[in-house]
Amino acid sequence: MSRTPVSLLAAGRAALAAVRSSTPLVQCITNSVAVNTTANALLALGAAPAMVDLPEEAGGFAAAASGLLVNLGTPGAEHRAAMRAAVAGATAAGTPWVLDPVAVGSLPVRTELAAVLSDAGPDVVRGNASEVLAVAGAGAGGRGVDATDDAEAAADVAAELAVRTGAVVAVSGPVDVITDGRDTVRVRNGHVHLTRMTGGGCALGAVIAAFAATGPDRLASTVAAVLTYTVAAELAAERAAGPGSFAPAFLDALSVVDGAVLDARASLA
Amino acid sequence: MSRTPVSLLAAGRAALAAVRSSTPLVQCITNSVAVNTTANALLALGAAPAMVDLPEEAGGFAAAASGLLVNLGTPGAEHRAAMRAAVAGATAAGTPWVLDPVAVGSLPVRTELAAVLSDAGPDVVRGNASEVLAVAGAGAGGRGVDATDDAEAAADVAAELAVRTGAVVAVSGPVDVITDGRDTVRVRNGHVHLTRMTGGGCALGAVIAAFAATGPDRLASTVAAVLTYTVAAELAAERAAGPGSFAPAFLDALSVVDGAVLDARASLA
Amino acid sequence: MSRTPVSLLAAGRAALAAVRSSTPLVQCITNSVAVNTTANALLALGAAPAMVDLPEEAGGFAAAASGLLVNLGTPGAEHRAAMRAAVAGATAAGTPWVLDPVAVGSLPVRTELAAVLSDAGPDVVRGNASEVLAVAGAGAGGRGVDATDDAEAAADVAAELAVRTGAVVAVSGPVDVITDGRDTVRVRNGHVHLTRMTGGGCALGAVIAAFAATGPDRLASTVAAVLTYTVAAELAAERAAGPGSFAPAFLDALSVVDGAVLDARASLA
Numbered sequence: 001m002s003r004t005p006v007s008l009l010a011a012g013r014a015a016l017a018a019v020r021s022s023t024p025l026v027q028c029i030t031n032s033v034a035v036n037t038t039a040n041a042l043l044a045l046g047a048a049p050a051m052v053d054l055p056e057e058a059g060g061f062a063a064a065a066s067g068l069l070v071n072l073g074t075p076g077a078e079h080r081a082a083m084r085a086a087v088a089g090a091t092a093a094g095t096p097w098v099l100d101p102v103a104v105g106s107l108p109v110r111t112e113l114a115a116v117l118s119d120a121g122p123d124v125v126r127g128n129a130s131e132v133l134a135v136a137g138a139g140a141g142g143r144g145v146d147a148t149d150d151a152e153a154a155a156d157v158a159a160e161l162a163v164r165t166g167a168v169v170a171v172s173g174p175v176d177v178i179t180d181g182r183d184t185v186r187v188r189n190g191h192v193h194l195t196r197m198t199g200g201g202c203a204l205g206a207v208i209a210a211f212a213a214t215g216p217d218r219l220a221s222t223v224a225a226v227l228t229y230t231v232a233a234e235l236a237a238e239r240a241a242g243p244g245s246f247a248p249a250f251l252d253a254l255s256v257v258d259g260a261v262l263d264a265r266a267s268l269a
Numbered sequence: 270m271s272r273t274p275v276s277l278l279a280a281g282r283a284a285l286a287a288v289r290s291s292t293p294l295v296q297c298i299t300n301s302v303a304v305n306t307t308a309n310a311l312l313a314l315g316a317a318p319a320m321v322d323l324p325e326e327a328g329g330f331a332a333a334a335s336g337l338l339v340n341l342g343t344p345g346a347e348h349r350a351a352m353r354a355a356v357a358g359a360t361a362a363g364t365p366w367v368l369d370p371v372a373v374g375s376l377p378v379r380t381e382l383a384a385v386l387s388d389a390g391p392d393v394v395r396g397n398a399s400e401v402l403a404v405a406g407a408g409a410g411g412r413g414v415d416a417t418d419d420a421e422a423a424a425d426v427a428a429e430l431a432v433r434t435g436a437v438v439a440v441s442g443p444v445d446v447i448t449d450g451r452d453t454v455r456v457r458n459g460h461v462h463l464t465r466m467t468g469g470g471c472a473l474g475a476v477i478a479a480f481a482a483t484g485p486d487r488l489a490s491t492v493a494a495v496l497t498y499t500v501a502a503e504l505a506a507e508r509a510a511g512p513g514s515f516a517p518a519f520l521d522a523l524s525v526v527d528g529a530v531l532d533a534r535a536s537l538a
Numbered sequence: 539m540s541r542t543p544v545s546l547l548a549a550g551r552a553a554l555a556a557v558r559s560s561t562p563l564v565q566c567i568t569n570s571v572a573v574n575t576t577a578n579a580l581l582a583l584g585a586a587p588a589m590v591d592l593p594e595e596a597g598g599f600a601a602a603a604s605g606l607l608v609n610l611g612t613p614g615a616e617h618r619a620a621m622r623a624a625v626a627g628a629t630a631a632g633t634p635w636v637l638d639p640v641a642v643g644s645l646p647v648r649t650e651l652a653a654v655l656s657d658a659g660p661d662v663v664r665g666n667a668s669e670v671l672a673v674a675g676a677g678a679g680g681r682g683v684d685a686t687d688d689a690e691a692a693a694d695v696a697a698e699l700a701v702r703t704g705a706v707v708a709v710s711g712p713v714d715v716i717t718d719g720r721d722t723v724r725v726r727n728g729h730v731h732l733t734r735m736t737g738g739g740c741a742l743g744a745v746i747a748a749f750a751a752t753g754p755d756r757l758a759s760t761v762a763a764v765l766t767y768t769v770a771a772e773l774a775a776e777r778a779a780g781p782g783s784f785a786p787a788f789l790d791a792l793s794v795v796d797g798a799v800l801d802a803r804a805s806l807a
Contacts (some may be wrong), residue, residue: 032301032570033308039571039736042780049736050641051571057645066378074320078614103319107326181537196524198308198318221799239779241508243313244520251782255734288568300572302577318612343589345616374684465793467577467587510777512582513789 002100003183003219005268010264012261014225015214020046024066024213026204031073031102034199037247038069038266041203044254045228047210055081059089062096067209068097068116070263071202072110074174084225087120096123096212099167100205105134118165125161126170126205129154138160151177155184168218170208172201182221187223188267189230196243197250204229223268230247231265272452274537281493281535282528284483289315293335297475298322298352300342300371301469306516309337310472313523314497316381316479319374320390320418321468325348328358336478339386339410340471341379344353349382356389365392365481367467392481393491394430395439395474398423405430420446426454437487439477441470445495456492457536459499465512466519473498492537500534501526541721541757543806544577548578550762550804551797553752558584562604566744567591567621569611569640575785579741579788582792583766592629593619597627605637605747608655609740610648618651625658634661634750637705643672645717656703661750662760664708665745667692676697691791693722701731706756708746710739714764718757725761726805728768734781735788742767761806769803770795 025048028039039049052061055078062068068090070083090097099122101114110136118125118135125135129151136157151173158169162181173175176187194200204226211225212218235253240246294317299307308318321330324347331337337359339352359366368391370383380403387394387404394404398420405426420442427438431450438440440446445456463469473495480494481487509515546588563586568576590599593616606628608621628635637660637789639652649672656663656673663673667689674695679726689711696707700719703729709715714725742764749763750756773791 021273021706031320032304033318034305035570036305036572036736040785043734043736050571051570052645053612054614054645055797056647061645074321075600103321107321107323107330109323109325181792196312198305198312208718214752240521241518242521242524244309244517244522244524246517246518246783247309248517248784248786249779251785252778255780255782301573303574304589306576343591345592372590376590376599378592378594423611465581467574467581510787511790513578513786513791513793515786516578516789518788521705534571 006183008220008223008268009262009266011220012227013262015211015221015224016259016262018214019210022214023048025050026067026069026209027052027061027065027086028082029058029079029086030069030071030202033073034202037199038203038206040251041254042210043206044204045210047257053082055085058082059085061073061189062086062089062095063093065095066213069100069206069209070097071100071102072104072114073102073202074114074192075110083117087117091121096209098122098124098126098205098209098212100202101125101127101131101135102202104131105174107144115118119246121125122165122167122209123218124168124170125165125174127209128172128201132161132169132171137172151175155179159184168222170205170222170226176230177225178219183219185223186269187226187230188269189227189234189265191233191237193240193243193246194233195235197247227262227266227268228257231262234265238255272386272454273281277454277537278531278535280486280489281496282531284480284490284493284533285497285528287483288479289449291483293479294319294339295336295475295478296321296330296334296355296426298327298348298355299338299471303342303471304358306468307472307475309520310523311475312480313520314476314479322351324354327351328354331355331358331364332362334364335482337364338369338475338478339366339385340474341373342371342471344379344382344386352383352386360390362428365478367391367393367474367478367481368502370396370400370404371471371472373400382404390436390437393437393439393477393489394434395477397441397470401427401438401440403432406418421446422521423483424537426449428453435490439495439509440493441473445493445499447488447495451531452488454492455538456495456499457538458503458534460502462506462509462512462515463502466516491512496531497536541723542642546723546758546761546806547800547804549758550642550765551800553749553759553762554766554797554800556752557748560752561586562748564605564607564744564747565590565599566607566642567596567617567624568607568609570739572611572740575737576741576744576807579792580744580748582789583745583748591617592622592802593623595618597623600624600627600633601631603633604751606633607638607744608635609640609743610642610652611640611652611740613648613727621655625655625756629659634747636660636662636664636743636747636750638740639663639665639669639673640740642669660703660705661756662706662708663703663744664710664746666710666739670699670707670709689713693717697722706760708764709747710742710762714768716757716760716764721757723761724807725764725768726767726807727772727803729771729775731775731778731781731784732771736783760769765804766795767798772803
């Protein structure tokens with residue numbers, strides 16, 4: 001690939017430092033399950049969460065925010081209107097935004113919404129393999145849905161989706177796959193406890209938005225976000241007795257992970 | 270009773286093992302307070318939560334889910350429509366479903382809804398004594414509402430409610446009472462910290478739905494769920510410094526409690 | 539000031555004991571981010587939370603509750619209707635209620651709502667400096683919005699707001715400022731971790747409502763609430779490894795803080 005792991009790691013360290021020094025304001029329109037964990041993850045990281053999710057307020061706020069997360073986990077009617085307003089506001093103002101197409105595929109409301117939103121120019125799409133395959137299938141030329149937890153199996157489709165939408169696509173799994181359609185990066189960090197903490201994937205979407213606020217290099221900032229997040233999970237797992245105690249330990253770890261820890265832990269390819 | 274504690278404990282061990290091996294998909298339409306704890310409890314147990322709570326999506330999903338929880342804690346208009354759709358979908362497909370009539374009694378919207386839903390054939394009704402008495406009073410032949418925390422005081426009404434609705438009725442309290450109208454079982458396990466962790470009762474409803482997915486014996490599966498849950502609370506209390514540290518310890522305990530622990534700890538009568 | 543720190547501390551000890559012995563029932567109409575933390579804080583303190591937030595139920599419940607919190611964090615349409623109903627019910631019945639004007643200022647829906655609600659006679663208004671300045675500016679004779687984290691800078695405006703609305707105004711910050719327009723009290727307790735636990739400020743609003751239920755002296759009960767809350771934060775910080783482990787430790791501390799701890803720790807002026 002044209003981007004080397006060494007250069008991405010260096011960019012990742014810089015992006016993490018930039019998040020810490022700039023406290024990006026991340027607007028989140030997200031689901032009821034993950035909203036608390038998402039806000040706490042942003043705070044622990046050093047960013048500032050703002051759950052501005054009213055249709056009448058979301059667009060104006062998105063224009064002023066540093067980044068925006070649109071997560072389709074529990075997209076009630078009012079949230080759907082807020083998402084459309086926020087995406088319009090973010091687009092007009094150049095605010096980077098992340099689409100997390102939770103459970104898209106067979107569920108009709110969110111699948112239709114994901115098709116509209118993925119065509120609206122997200123900066124990053126983050127999901128598991130099934131969700132990324134479903135989003136790709138919901139648009140023109142997609143391959144349809146295929147339930148799988150293996151991010152690698154979705155790598156080619158993710159790259160095509162990146163080319164079609166202009167978004168960086170991040171596929172979460174035991175190995176995370178991140179692609180802009182030209183370069184595809186794999187992050188081998190993480191821990192299984194992250195999958196047993198509800199909102200673990202959803203909060204990553206918000207962290208990706210925080211990192212996207214640090215500069216225009218979307219591939220590098222997304223790799224940096226995934227790396228920071230999954231390395232923090234490794235640190236937390238060393239202190240956790242199970243999936244319950246993992247959650248507070250993970251927030252503790254997010255608040256202290258730094259460039260030196262990334263250097264020591266990163267497994268990029 | 271015709272079901273002995275020994276036979277119920279044996280069935281409970283088998284049900285817990287079945288939950289772990291089958292990863293039941295439990296749809297939850299639940300309140301905003303407990304939704305995060307509920308998802309985490311299911312994940313810790315080894316089940317898979319899915320908070321599919323849109324009116325347009327809930328019915329179809331319920332038909333495919335392993336189990337369904339309908340919890341009336343904060344039943345906004347959109348949630349109420351989703352609950353009705355989900356119950357219809359579950360009923361048509363034979364998906365077992367649990368009704369948790371939170372705060373039913375004097376509050377009009379949820380009391381009317383509980384009356385409709387309890388007549389719609391839930392597999393299990395779970396509540397505290399006041400709620401079970403209120404649900405019984407809301408239907409034909411009930412005794413009206415009587416605020417009390419003593420599950421035993423509601424045992425007879427619970428048995429009548431079970432006969433009338435065909436549901437197993439689980440009354441939570443310092444001693445849990447579980448009845449199908451013929452046999453009534455008491456579970457003496459648990460810890461007071463469970464009452465100081467918000468969502469502690471609500472998440473149990475979801476766990477009951479996960480166990481209901483393991484087979485048609487609703488009394489045994491509900492006893493198994495309550496037993497697993499309350500024994501995990503005992504394990505957690507041994508590690509907790511208070512109600513705050515109890516919560517992560519409880520999730521840790523839910524993830525490791527097994528048949529041997531149930532054998533050693535169960536207090537059934 | 540006419541109220542001395544010594545007399546306020548004595549009143550605070552009594553109010554804390556009264557919360558513990560009376561288990562006030564606190565209705566909360568609050569945002570999706572903080573709702574779980576808020577319920578847990580009330581439970582840990584020894585109060586009883588009730589998130590009754592339907593327009594059809596909120597007014598009647600407020601008339602019977604011990605206290606009410608109206609928090610504008612994520613005020614969807616249904617919540618806004620419930621807030622108006624609850625305030626009407628509380629006002630008619632004399633139930634003390636707390637207004638938390640989250641993010642009021644530039645966001646139009648909540649700013650308009652805060653103007654209406656602050657004119658409806660809240661017993662306490664709690665916010666950070668920017669929010670208090672915004673609420674003051676939204677009414678007659680206000681000074682407009684000025685973003686700042688320094689509660690002291692808002693002290694004069696807070697006192698004016700207290701005089702105009704009849705509410706005690708509590709401004710959260712590194713030093714908390716609490717005023718009834720005649721006396722202004724400063725609480726120097728607390729810990730920075732409280733600002734990195736999402737819902738940390740929102741849950742304080744509910745705790746203030748619980749203390750308001752203990753008697754008619756709103757200045758003393760609000761000082762007592764802030765003191766109890768911020769002293770618990772100090773206890774928790776001593777046990778926490780970071781912002782994640784702070785959260786459960788804070789609930790543990792809230793459950794044990796008592797008059798003797800307040801005496802030893804209070805920094806009032």
